[in-house]
Structure formats: structure tokens, C-alpha cells
Amino acid sequence: MASLERAMATGAYAVAYEQTTVNGKTVNPYFITVFWSENRNDFYIKFYGDAPYRSATITHKWGSGAKLYGMIAGSTGPLWGRGGCEVEFLQGNYSNNAIPSAQFNESYMPWYGGNNMKIFTSTFDVEYPDGYKGKPIPGDRRNIKYLALGDSFSSGEGDTDKNPATDQKYYRQWTDVNEDKAKGAPREKCHVSTRSYPYKLANWMGLGSGPSAEWASVTCSGATVYDMNWDNSGGYEGQDSPLGRLHGYDNKGTLQGMALNEMIPGRVKQIEFVKKYQPKVITLTAGGNDVGFGAKLTLCANHESWGDSCMWAKPEYRSWLKADLKYQYYSLKSLYEDLKKATNDQAKIYVLGYPQFINGDPTAQCKNTFTLDAREREMITNSVTYYNRVIKQAAKAAGVKYIDVENAFGNHWLCGDRDSHVTAITNIFGANGNERQESFHPNAKGHSDIARKFATELGGVSPLRYAICENGRNSCPDSAATINTIEDTEYFKKGQTQDDLRVINYKLSNGTATKVQEKYIEIKTSRRPYKPWKKVYVKIYSEPRDLGEIEADKNGEINGSVALPGDLPAGYHTLVVSGEAPDGKKQELYQTILVKGPNPDDIDENGTPDKNQPCGAFIQAANKDEDLDGIDDACDPEITDPILYTARNGKSSLGEDEDRIYLFRNTRAANLTGVTNDYVDKSKNQNSTDALVGHTLSEETRGLAFEKLVIMKEDDSDIKKGTPIVLAKDINEKCYALKPENYLSPALKPGSKDYKLRGLIKLNKLPKGVSCEKE
Ligand SMILES: [Ca+2]
Ligand SMILES: [Ca+2]
Ligand SMILES: [Ca+2]
Missing domain, CATH: 2.60.40.10 (Immunoglobulins)
Structure with a gap:
């Protein structure tokens, strides 16, 4: 494995898969093979023949006698049926010119004995034959047109929803990992969500996805200006300075080299990606962590004396707060200048401000921001407004484009009267599967809002083509945009900063x-x-x-x-x-x-053992659960309409059939559903409140994948008459609606006498007004 890590840092690698063939058509990939060399200059991909009998082979470069390594990493699942264990085995080293199967045939050739192997991703150099018309080998990272930089507001931090298909959050690989020092794995909590606005912008620019994407997000939660700029780039040990996340790792160099090749954020300075890939478009948010925005919010949301505002919201500290925000002007300006320099002024740089995420109106009704009082909310909204002016001024001074997203959420903010596009307070110590750092960030809908606002700001012109300056250049510094001409706000006029x-x-x-x-x-x-x-x-x-x-x-x-x-x-x-x-x-x-406090069982010293506090230490529970999801609303990231039913794909880990969709009733919602005698299987999870209503039974419905659940109300005034409708997709992405055969109580334990298994019936057409598409 050390050799493969070296390949990812300094060499080249290819991931290939073989496919099974049914009736002359290739279907499921099964064996997955990884080839690698430890030095980039030892091997390259060479083509033989032309379509449809074209093949490519990983071949030595002239004069090299290095080894090519190969490993079959095959899951037995597809071969021996569902539920098989995962296996990994090493096939051995291929030395010198003996490379038995590093050959990839473009099409299935049974008469030819071809291995029908396809490349999923590769970083080997490729020599394309003259007149080559096929697609380029996927994974060539040399053509990156767009790089997304920034902090948690760009990474997609706080996207706490779980993907129903995987039962995991949408965070990208390498960005949600706990530290395992024994295995040489650093803590990676950049939390890059695949539903963040950079993904939406890249899609708009048509830059593709997956290994051949012409863009990447190297954003990282917690990033400060120092984690993005040129300062001390060589001595950098990863984010979380002064002791970075790679501090004390003897494979630091490998981890950093690998990060640059694999677009893993948080291990090298973000500017290093800019230097290496020379993108044409850069977007970024920066500065929020430099003024400790998250830490200030934590302080204010958990401040020590209840019924009093936190220090930052008090008038006597206003000049402090202002000084803190104002003097970021210098470091922001020099960050933008560093980025310009790193691309030789060849990139279009778009600097986003921060969105208002909470309603500052003192009379607003707040559901789950617990102790943020009116004065604190006023401080937060005014700080966002003023800080955006600082960011805008620094962007103007450096001559890059400022993107105003301040009102992107409209009233879909916290304490607003619409559904929230912002994740509220989550919790402090992981009580509900969420992390404190996820609090107060846009959710997936918030990221759509930001992308939409971005497009509006450019008048709908693609960021690749938008004219940043009148003279056609990519930057046009304005020397009048100094720190002294930042427009003041009424709120901060009361807090004059001392110049020294x-x-x-x-x-x-x-x-x-x-x-x-x-x-x-x-x-x-x-x-x-x-x-x-x-x-x-x-x-x-x-x-x-x-x-x-x-x-x-x-x-x-x-x-x-x-x-x-x-x-x-x-x-x-x-x-x-x-x-x-x-x-x-x-x-x-x-x-x-x-x-x-000194007692480890009661660190908030409130006299209640912390494990008995629904939101953990330091968060006062609301003792309310309006959406009936089992999470106390004081630390519920999102308070939705009451959850009556849930549905998902089967999990083999729970002894279920992965080919089926399971529909459950929430027994906490008994008052709303009118069903009080549900049987709940607690053998696998004592806290379960899900009663199995039914699952896809027939051949006609099995193999569909869960997409969405809607409650169809037969009578708008009475939610009890709502029928849960499961929307599901088949392998061809076609959408179907399923309805339980009978949604009355399954009061009996499976296996007991008179127990009748309920199926889901496939409806002939989708009910009015519903579709599998995401809103
Ligand atoms: Ca306690
Ligand atoms: Ca709740
Ligand atoms: Ca909730």
C-alpha cells in the first residue's frame, strides 16, 4: 500500500474494470484492477490498432526498467450474489516487459480473446496515435478550467442530509475522515459536499464530473486566508495551524503530493492547486474564519449567562468587533493579489461575500437557534453586511470580481417564515450524528440559491466568458478602494475604531x-x-x-x-x-x-449528567420535537413538517434485501397518523421507532431504487388520510410511484400467526404533481 500511496503522490496509476457480457452487450463491471508505477516517467499508455478493435497498453518509456504494479481489487458481491464479503487481494508485481493484463480493449471481442477491460481513471501519460478520434483517456487532470477555493461556505459544510442511496452524507471522499494515526491517516474534515454551489457552477459551465472533470473543488471547512495564500507555503503542515493536521506524520510529503494529484483539500495550501493546474476560473469565499465567525457564533449560542447577550453583541465591544472585521481588508487584498500572481493574471477570479443566514428582526420567531437573542441576531446580520463591504472593497482594490450573495436565501433563513435553506445549530459533541462545525451553514437548497445568485450577478454569462474588466483584462485594480473608504453602516457608526x-x-x-x-x-x-x-x-x-x-x-x-x-x-x-x-x-x-467543569460526566456543570441531556453538554434542550424525528429541536439541523413515514433501500447489514424498498411509519407520529398499535422491531436498534409498513414484494417492483417519499392527502384537512407514495427509479432512470397494498397497522411481529406481509403496488402513472426530480 505504501507503494500505491507513492504512486498517487509521485507516480502514475490507472483504475480499470472488466465487464460481464450478456447477449453481446456489456453490463455490470466486476473485477476492478489498479495498475501503478512509482515514478511518473517510467510508463505511458500506447495505442494499438484503431476502433473498433483498438486497444491500449501500459508500456515502458524508452530506457526505463522500472516495475509496473498491478492489483485486482474485486468485490465478490457482483460475482457471488449480494451480501458477499469484500475482498482485496494482490496479484503480484509485473516486472520489465512482462505486463500480462495491463491492456485495455475498447470493445468486446470474444473471437479475439480480449479482456474487455475499460479504464475508469488514469494519470499515465498517453501517446495518442495520429488522427485519433476517440475520447481522451479519462482522468487526465491537466485540463482544469475551474478551481473552487474557500472555506466552509464553499465546501458545502452543514449538508447534514443523508443520501438515501448510500445512507451517508453527501461529503466527498477524503473530506470526512476521523484521524487514525496508526494507519497514517490524518483527520480530514473539509466536508466537501457534492451538492455545494461549486458543483452547480461547474455543471453550468459544462465542465463534467467524475475523473475526467475539467474542474475541482479544493475548498475546506475552517480554511483561513493563511490556508489559501502564498505565505510559508513550503513549511505548511495542513490546515488547523499552528499545528497542522499533518504535523507529526512522517509520510507528510507523500500525503501532500497525493493531495495535489488527487485534489484532496486541507493538506496543502489552496494556492498550490492554482499554481499546478492554472485554472481559467477561480471562485472563493475567504475571511470568515479569520474573524472567528464560527467561534463567535458558538460563544453567542452557548454563552455562559443565560438571559444576557454575548460580549460581541454588547455596545461596549462594538468597536472591537469593527476593528476585527475592518482590518481583514489587508490580508484579503493580498490573498487576491497572490492568486492573480499564481496564474499570471490569466484567471478570472470571483470573490463571493457571505450570505445573511439569520433573520435580524427582533420580533422574528426562531425555532431552533436557541439562545441567540434579538441583540445577538442584530449583531450577526450587521457583521455580515459590514464584512461584505470589507470583502468587496478588498476585491475592488485587487481588481477581481466581487459577487454579492448577501440576500441569496431571501427569507429562507433561520428565524424566517419559510422553510430554512440554512442548517441550524447541530450539536456540540456529536449527540445526533452531526458535528458542531456543521451549524449555521447553507444546506443543499441554500447552495442552489448561491449558485443562482451567482448566475444573476453575471447576467447569465458563463464565468468562463464573463468580462471582468472593461479593457478585456482579468483584473482592474482600483486604487481609490482603500480601507478608509469602506462604507460604514449605522450599526457600526456607533463603534468608532481606534486607529492604532x-x-x-x-x-x-x-x-x-x-x-x-x-x-x-x-x-x-x-x-x-x-x-x-x-x-x-x-x-x-x-x-x-x-x-x-x-x-x-x-x-x-x-x-x-x-x-x-x-x-x-x-x-x-x-x-x-x-x-x-x-x-x-x-x-x-x-x-x-x-x-x-472538572467532572467528566457533567462538563457543563449544570448538575445533569451530560449523557442525559438530549443535545449534549452546553446546549439547553428545548424538550420539544415538532417534526417528530427524535432530535430535540434545540439541536435539530432542520425542523421540517412532521415526519410520518420514511422509506429507503434495503440494507444487508440489517438482514434486509438490497433489491427492495422498505417503507416505515414513524411511531412517534401516532397522534397524527392515528395508528397506535404498530409493531416495532427493536432487536437491531433499541431506539428504533420505525414500524415496517411494507416493502416491494413482487418481481415487478423489486430492483427499483428509492428516490423520494410524498404523502398524498386525500383530504387536505385531515393528514390521517394521507397515503405514503414512494417514488422510485429503475435501472434506466425511469420514475415509478408505489403505494402500500394496505397501510393500516402491521401490529403483528413478522413470523407470528396471522402475520401478513404487505407489498408495495406499482401505480400505472405518477400521481398528479409529483416527480422523481429533486426540487
Ligand atoms: Ca451536564
Ligand atoms: Ca426535531
Ligand atoms: Ca429535524
Whole structure:
């Protein structure tokens, strides 16, 4: 495997598959074979013959005697029926000129004895024969026209829905992985969703998908300007600086090389992809993490004293907040300039602002944003507006195109009166299968909104062709767009910034501290020096308390510790280090930190064991579940209409038939469905509330794949009369509607006397107004 990793970093590889043939037509792929070489210059793909008898072989380059490796990674599933175990076995090394099966025939040739192997993706160099008219070998990444850069607002963070086909979230491979240091696998939480706006823009530009796509998203949740720009690119150890996610990995170089070839975000600076692939179009969101937007929201949504606003929403801290937002102008401007330089000004660069995601109206009704009060919502909306002006000004100064998406969601925002296109608070410590970082981000519908707004901003002209400047160039810097001419807002006029004060969100400590056990909190700075040998002052907010002083060393760095007061309440706090920067200006570095109580079973010190709190520690449960999905509405990412039924494809892990669709009734909704005597199988899951209503039984309905569930109300006034209709697709993507034979209670346990299995009936036509298409 180390050899294959090397191939992905520095060599070349091809993934090929063989297909079975039925009646002269190729159908299911079965054996999957991977070929690789450790050095890019050892092998290339050479063609023999021409269509329809064309074949291609992986051949040595002149003078090379290196090995070509091959591995069959075959799933027994398709060969020996469903439910077979996954196997992987190594076929061995092919040395020198003996390459028995690295040959790919374009069409099935039974008389020829061809192996009918097709290439799925390949990074080998290819020598196309003269007059070649066929399709290029898929996977050639040298033609990337569009690169999406950015942070969580571009990655698709917060797309918490599960794909019914896979029962997983829509996050792309390599972007939702927990750390496994023993296996050399770093933590990868870039959360790139395949339903994010860059996917929609790429589709609009016609850049394809899969291994031959002419674009890639290398966005990553949590990315700051530093994770995208040119600064210290060689010494970078992956996101989450100062200690990056690759810190301490001895295969760091391999992991980074592989990331550049495989478009894996979070391991190298985003600008490295720009340098390597020279895209024609770049889109990005940047700066949100630099002002600690997520951390501030966490603080405000979980602030320590209930019934009081968090510090950032208080008038006395407004000038701080403004300074923090305003001075990002410089780093944003230089990021845009770095990107221009990396492409020799040959790319069209589109900088998006941030969308308003929560209703700031003090009278708005909020369902699941728990403690964000009116003053906090006012602070959030005003910060988004002002920060967008900062971003726009920096974009103007650098001469790139600013895209205004501020009102993309309309009133489909949190605390709005329409269905929300934003994921609300999820939870703090993983109680409902979601992660805190997913809170307050656009969902799939929100990403469609952003893509739509983007298209409107360009007047419908493709980003590949849009004229950014009047003179036909890709950038037109405006020297009048300085930091001093950023348009003020009414809200921030009340918070005049002091010209000599810099407020900077900075990772001072590891972000958490436990009282008593870790009475001292370590504080380190390096990239933001203070005046050497001068004292800095450490405070904790929002009730400001002095924690002590530390002296900066000869380089102006801080490396010391301070004691936390024992009576500091558990919860989120703001740690601040103030002092004088080397240029004599006042500098305040801050970080949101979580202070835990000493009892590991009650870290929020509220007297209730955290495991008995529906949303985990630090989130006050609403003790309400309006959509009947079992998630307390205080930490429910989305509160929908009540869930009466669910349907999905069968799971072999639960002993079900994967060829069938299963329809369940939600027994929590007994009051709405009027059925109270459902039998629920709790043998596999004690928390299950799903009662099996029926599944596809007949030959006519098996093998269809679940698409969507709709409730057809026979009488609008009475939801109890609603019939669940399952929409399903066949192998040719044709849409069918299925209805249960009888949707009364299946009160009996399967197998018991009088138990009757219920099937789903295929309807002759789709009911009025429904289709398999996604909204
Ligand atoms: Ca507790
Ligand atoms: Ca709920
Ligand atoms: Ca819900």
C-alpha cells in the first residue's frame, strides 16, 4: 500500500474494470484492477490498432526498467450474489516487459480473446496515435478550467442530509475522515459536499464530473486566508495551524503530493492547486474564519449567562468587533493579489461575500437557534453586511470580481417564515450524528440559491466568458478602494475604531481547558509578534477578569501560562492577550475557548449528567420535537413538517434485501397518523421507532431504487388520510410511484400467526404533481 500511496503522490496509476457480457452487450463491471508505477516517467499508455478493435497498453518509456504494479481489487458481491464479503487481494508485481493484463480493449471481442477491460481513471501519460478520434483517456487532470477555493461556505459544510442511496452524507471522499494515526491517516474534515454551489457552477459551465472533470473543488471547512495564500507555503503542515493536521506524520510529503494529484483539500495550501493546474476560473469565499465567525457564533449560542447577550453583541465591544472585521481588508487584498500572481493574471477570479443566514428582526420567531437573542441576531446580520463591504472593497482594490450573495436565501433563513435553506445549530459533541462545525451553514437548497445568485450577478454569462474588466483584462485594480473608504453602516457608526488598535482572532491556546485539573492555560503566539521584552496582559471575557501578565521574548513571541479562576463558570469564554505590536500599535489577540467543569460526566456543570441531556453538554434542550424525528429541536439541523413515514433501500447489514424498498411509519407520529398499535422491531436498534409498513414484494417492483417519499392527502384537512407514495427509479432512470397494498397497522411481529406481509403496488402513472426530480 505504501507503494500505491507513492504512486498517487509521485507516480502514475490507472483504475480499470472488466465487464460481464450478456447477449453481446456489456453490463455490470466486476473485477476492478489498479495498475501503478512509482515514478511518473517510467510508463505511458500506447495505442494499438484503431476502433473498433483498438486497444491500449501500459508500456515502458524508452530506457526505463522500472516495475509496473498491478492489483485486482474485486468485490465478490457482483460475482457471488449480494451480501458477499469484500475482498482485496494482490496479484503480484509485473516486472520489465512482462505486463500480462495491463491492456485495455475498447470493445468486446470474444473471437479475439480480449479482456474487455475499460479504464475508469488514469494519470499515465498517453501517446495518442495520429488522427485519433476517440475520447481522451479519462482522468487526465491537466485540463482544469475551474478551481473552487474557500472555506466552509464553499465546501458545502452543514449538508447534514443523508443520501438515501448510500445512507451517508453527501461529503466527498477524503473530506470526512476521523484521524487514525496508526494507519497514517490524518483527520480530514473539509466536508466537501457534492451538492455545494461549486458543483452547480461547474455543471453550468459544462465542465463534467467524475475523473475526467475539467474542474475541482479544493475548498475546506475552517480554511483561513493563511490556508489559501502564498505565505510559508513550503513549511505548511495542513490546515488547523499552528499545528497542522499533518504535523507529526512522517509520510507528510507523500500525503501532500497525493493531495495535489488527487485534489484532496486541507493538506496543502489552496494556492498550490492554482499554481499546478492554472485554472481559467477561480471562485472563493475567504475571511470568515479569520474573524472567528464560527467561534463567535458558538460563544453567542452557548454563552455562559443565560438571559444576557454575548460580549460581541454588547455596545461596549462594538468597536472591537469593527476593528476585527475592518482590518481583514489587508490580508484579503493580498490573498487576491497572490492568486492573480499564481496564474499570471490569466484567471478570472470571483470573490463571493457571505450570505445573511439569520433573520435580524427582533420580533422574528426562531425555532431552533436557541439562545441567540434579538441583540445577538442584530449583531450577526450587521457583521455580515459590514464584512461584505470589507470583502468587496478588498476585491475592488485587487481588481477581481466581487459577487454579492448577501440576500441569496431571501427569507429562507433561520428565524424566517419559510422553510430554512440554512442548517441550524447541530450539536456540540456529536449527540445526533452531526458535528458542531456543521451549524449555521447553507444546506443543499441554500447552495442552489448561491449558485443562482451567482448566475444573476453575471447576467447569465458563463464565468468562463464573463468580462471582468472593461479593457478585456482579468483584473482592474482600483486604487481609490482603500480601507478608509469602506462604507460604514449605522450599526457600526456607533463603534468608532481606534486607529492604532488591531483586534485579531488568533489561536492562542488549544481551545479548551478543564478547571482544576488544568488550572493553567498555556498561551503561545508566534506569527503575530509583540514588542520584545514588553509585558502583555491576559484577560478572559465576557465579565472581564485579569488572568495575569506574560513577558514577550526576544522575538516578541509569547510562551507562558496563566491560571484560570476556580469560580469561572463552565462554558465558552473569550481569551484576550493585549500588548504593543512591534510597530507600536495596540494589538489584541483573542480566541474563543471552552472551559469545562472538572467532572467528566457533567462538563457543563449544570448538575445533569451530560449523557442525559438530549443535545449534549452546553446546549439547553428545548424538550420539544415538532417534526417528530427524535432530535430535540434545540439541536435539530432542520425542523421540517412532521415526519410520518420514511422509506429507503434495503440494507444487508440489517438482514434486509438490497433489491427492495422498505417503507416505515414513524411511531412517534401516532397522534397524527392515528395508528397506535404498530409493531416495532427493536432487536437491531433499541431506539428504533420505525414500524415496517411494507416493502416491494413482487418481481415487478423489486430492483427499483428509492428516490423520494410524498404523502398524498386525500383530504387536505385531515393528514390521517394521507397515503405514503414512494417514488422510485429503475435501472434506466425511469420514475415509478408505489403505494402500500394496505397501510393500516402491521401490529403483528413478522413470523407470528396471522402475520401478513404487505407489498408495495406499482401505480400505472405518477400521481398528479409529483416527480422523481429533486426540487
Ligand atoms: Ca451536564
Ligand atoms: Ca426535531
Ligand atoms: Ca429535524
